[in-house]
Amino acid sequence: MNYPFWDVPLLGSGWIIGLIAIFHVMISHFAVGGGFYLPMAEAKAIREGREDWLRAIRGHARFFIILTGVFGAVSGVGIWFAIGLAHPESTSTLIHNFVFGWAIEWVFFIVELTAAAVYYYGWDVLPRRIHLIVGWIYAFCAWMSLVIINGILTFMLTPGASWLGAAGTGQEATYFWQAFFNPTYFPSLVLRTLVCISMAGVYALITASRIDPLAEPQLKDELIRWSAKWLLPSFILVPIGFFWYLASVPESQRALLNLGISTIGQGTFTQVTRAATVVVMTSATILAFVYFSAWRNSRHFNLGRALCVLFLAFAATASAEHSREMLRKPFVVGEHMYSNGIRKQEVEKFNREGYLANSMWLQTDTPPVSLRRVALSERVEPDVTANLARGELMFRGQCLACHTVDGYRPIARLLQGRDRQSIGSFLKTLHENKPDSPYRSYMPPLVGTPDEVEALTDYLDALINHNVKSRPSQLAQAGKPSF
Template sequence: MNYPVWNVSFLGSGLVVAIIAIIHVLISHIAVGGGIFIAVAEWWAGRQADGERVRAFLHGFVKYFLIYTTVFGAMTGVGIWFAIGLANPEGTSLLIHQFVFAWATEWVTFIGELTVLYLYFYGWEVNSRRMQLLLAVLYAVIAWLSLFVINGILSFMLTPGGWTPENRDIAAGFFNPTFLPSLLGRTLAMLVLGGLFAMLLAARVEDGLKERIVALAARFVLPAAVAMPALAVWYWFALPEAAQTMWLDGATGVAGGRLEAVTRYSLLAVITGALIVIGTLTFAARPRAVTRAAALAMLVIAQLGVLGGEFFREMARKPYVIHGTLYSNGLWQAESKSPATLDAPYFEAARWEPPGIAPGSPAHGEWIYRLQCASCHTLDGYRALDTRTRVWTPAFGERFLRDLAQQGVMPPFHGDAADRAALAAWLISRHGTPVTAAEVDAAAPAEVKR
């Protein structure tokens, strides 16, 4: 309510953030996992009789790696900042102010990554082999430290731990219950992606070197992929109880009935993980069969697994952007605990509605939607409200909004009976049958009327 609303038709602002973030996560995970592969391959090349041939492959690997991670990684990283600043400025402000030194550390590590990677690539002909190995190891360490910092902030959003708005100790929020399982799980995912990226580039090699590189890459992928379920179990037990309940409720839908999105995305991660293990075993057994198309398909499968894992984390946090503190529409939980604040006329607290809106008018309902609902729902696209409200009646709409928090995945409604009636009437009227706020208000029980 304290900021203007970024209303993105059909996609919604949240999905725009998700699209950019998923692309960036894949790139950043390859940046770390691929960096570790470069360091290991550089060391491995020094122990091969044809080490220069291995390093020739590695030089080509680093060229693609550098362009992919630095150019597209930087573009999507900046894109995330623009998108989250528009989609949820309240949450972005909290994260910046709470973790200002962590962000500064992250940006320093990013500059360090770029510097060392460029020194490694452009010093190929002039640096000693020992210096190249040192630079490769240094890049891998700095890239992993970047993960360390970002992981603390991301895991804080789901499990703030001992942090509260009253106790803003950075360590209490940073080293939270999901910090360690998330850090180790992401590290394993990065090893998988780094190995698969190496297999994709190894598919271009035509001689026996291809078999050895595929075998080396498989040693990255298989142990990490096999170890992931153990980290997933650890992560599960560190989740908030509400997230576990949401998943278990959705799991019943596997046999019929309701299947929550959080459960679907976790199943996607499990299925893609199994496919990666099977595919990598096949590649290791028949390395000559590794074609560009097959290796690319494996990388796409891994991307789907990353998507499943990231969406699971986001869905498990619903309806918060900072769990237990700040709802996704900018309402602070502390405000929601105060009936005097929560049940007051909404426009008394909101700052961005147009002046002169008549109470109970369609504009009244539309601006309640824009300011309270548009952060998660579009009208006719992603999480469409038109679809969700097509069978509403005035009485049902009023009751649904009044008991909104009982859904478990949405914030409580912020406003009085007039605000609920205006929003319900506007949503129902979009289906072709005009309904007035007065009709909705008349359908409400007497004890909740104005």
């Protein structure tokens, strides 16, 4: 791999993280909500003396432990692998600042996995009272994992004034609790807990839908209806939690959503507004579909309909997570680190001393020159090759985290039709990063010396327009790359 510049063709590294994360969130939220569903359903069955319920719940427990214990755990590891490649700087920040938080989370996670195994395999071995206690131990530990991870996830959007005041001093970890209980922590925890509860109902509908309505009509009717009720708290309380969450988001980030809402008539939605709209529409569709298809027609609710609900839940979850990610733009850690790994406090230094000379990821003696669309022949002057190598490293270090060449957010399409002068003007706008710049709210500033910006201009001109030309006066000043 070309670590630390993870160049994923077409999709880009961001979408690799996104796809793994959405898959993981769909399972991990079920792991929390389902942890409450199982002991509550079991307690209800014991209280009412329903052996048919206990048999059905045991089947659901088997589905639960396979999905969460295997696919949930593997996708969680996949997220760490992906973010470590795509965003090594931000991953390092999260690890160093929350090292004890991660340790606490891992303790809960280990107890959670152990309790899940004991709960399922001890179904016919443990006394019912002990078995229920194990189920509640699992539920508590699963929710506590969410409590810990939620603090770290919300920190990335709103690290808080106290932590930001210490950023760069080496004393960041002393503000652990201020960073953990950041402004969006509690509204996010409420929202995610509600989503976990609804996910428990969504997945329970899948296993309940497979009950034979001819053999056990009453059991299917009762389990479908009882599972459908788990979706109600989410749909009733999520709007309240959502407005609470928005009120906690910094005005600068909330402006991205407001801009999209205010320009609906012009058709110029921002991405975050589009995603938020999908969340609202799919959530309303789920509520209507479950009411008419599951609640009112429970005995005919089959697996196909249950999978439709799951697909809608997937769309809502994916859009919600995308909205949360987009709200952070242009940062990966709010007001501290830009999405390309450059810290806000480093911008001046990089502009003065050079990006290539100071970035820890660019200390290499033989940087490769790929130039995907440019065939560098032997007749190209060495100085030109060296200059293009500098430009490529600027591109890989500052652009590749969010853009690809030909795929998602493609540079080739964004700069299509621009000549070298136009590309240079665009980069100058990003470099100056003035308050009135149309790109300031969602793109990081371009950092580096004027020569480095010129090298990036040449590289993009070569990449887009296949234009490889020597500029003797500027190349003489730039010299060969200093790595």
